[in-house]
Amino acid sequence: MTGEVINRDFAGYRKNPAYQMMSDSLSKLNSIGRELGLSPKARSEMIEYKAPDEKKQSITDSMKEFFKK
Known part of the structure; x- marks a missing residue:
């Protein structure tokens, strides 16, 4: 350095x-x-898109039904 x-x-x-x-x-x-729902707004949006509850079966009943086919 000069x-x-x-x-x-x-x-x-x-x-x-x-x-x-x-x-x-x-x-x-x-x-x-936001995609993981880490903000309050994203969390509330994820709750709105929750799938409707269908009739719930036990795992045993589901497996019996699956193997009948």
């Missing part, structure tokens, strides 16, 4: 590349969290 000035022209500010990676990662984590 201390020599290389360039005096100001080319403007540049965004740190780590910021973009962090932002992308955070948005991906948020979308995964």
